[in-house]
Amino acid sequence: MEVPPGSIHGIAGASGIGKSTLLRMIGGLERPSAGSIRVFEHDVTTFGRAALRRYLRHDVGFVFQDAGLVEAWTVRRNLAAAASAGPRTPTSVPLSVEGAADRLGLPRVLLDRGVMELSGGERQRVAIACVLVRMPRLVLLDEPTAALDAQRTGLVAQLARELADDGATVILATHDLELLDRADSQTLLTEPSTFHVI
Numbered sequence: 001m002e003v004p005p006g007s008i009h010g011i012a013g014a015s016g017i018g019k020s021t022l023l024r025m026i027g028g029l030e031r032p033s034a035g036s037i038r039v040f041e042h043d044v045t046t047f048g049r050a051a052l053r054r055y056l057r058h059d060v061g062f063v064f065q066d067a068g069l070v071e072a073w074t075v076r077r078n079l080a081a082a083a084s085a086g087p088r089t090p091t092s093v094p095l096s097v098e099g100a101a102d103r104l105g106l107p108r109v110l111l112d113r114g115v116m117e118l119s120g121g122e123r124q125r126v127a128i129a130c131v132l133v134r135m136p137r138l139v140l141l142d143e144p145t146a147a148l149d150a151q152r153t154g155l156v157a158q159l160a161r162e163l164a165d166d167g168a169t170v171i172l173a174t175h176d177l178e179l180l181d182r183a184d185s186q187t188l189l190t191e192p193s194t195f196h197v198i
Contacts, residue, residue: 001187005137008160008170010183017189019173020065023140026171027062028052039138058087061131061168065142067123069115075101075126076111082130090135092166100129105155120147128156131163139163141172145179157182 003009011019024030026037028044037044040059047055062068069078079097086094101108104125115123124147131139141160145153157179164170164184172179180186 003169003171003185005169006164006167007184008164008172008182010180010186011171011173011189012175012180012186013189019189020142022189023062023142023171023173026138027060027140028055029062057085058089059137061134061136061139063124063127063131063139063141063144065146067115067120067127069123069126069130071115074112074114075106075118078115078126079111079129079133083133086134087136089137091137091163091168092135094135095129095132097129097133100132103132103159104129105152121149121152124148125152128159132159135163135166135168137168139168139170141170141174143174143176144172145174145176153178 001009011022013019021030025032026039026044028047031045039055042055044055070081073081076097079100083094083097095103097111098108101111106122106125106129110118110122115126118126124144128141128144139160145156148156153176160170160172160179161182172183174180
């Protein structure tokens with residue numbers, strides 16, 4: 001499977017089939033037991049620690065299912081930390097902390113609250129805002145709308161399209177039919193495969 005830049009690829013499949021694991025392998029956080037994963041002409045499975053750190057810092061934006069935020073920090077500090085790890089060549093102009101919050105409908109008063117004070121849906125939106133302050137070339141979204149209502153789901157789908165239109169490669173794992181319908185291509189994950197992200 002090849003996913004070209006400027007497109008959205010949706011990954012679907014039964015719970016426990018490995019959608020999240022696949023995203024983590026593409027992101028370099030886990031290694032496959034066999035096969036290869038090529039991203040931007042490099043085999044991610046061969047990266048040493050230094051190369052993996054550069055890849056994660058400069059190329060990848062990951063929205064984890066559990067948001068992946070630093071619980072002890074404020075929303076602003078999480079976003080500022082994400083912004084400071086911006087890619088060398090963003091796909092478009094990264095948003096400011098305030099701009100990303102506004103884009104996702106997060107009241108600015110939340111910026112100075114601790115992550116532990118947020119609802120599940122607010123955490124998910126902050127995690128997506130971490131991508132908007134960086135604008136990386138590869139965006140991995142793991143069930144990004146699981147805790148969101150229909151209106152917010154539509155916003156996330158629109159943002160994914162905007163990121164792709166700006167040149168990012170967007171890969172999302174989801175059970176959400178609206179997100180899958182808006183993807184340019186889809187994979188039903190039923191067994192281990194070789195994935196090639198270009």
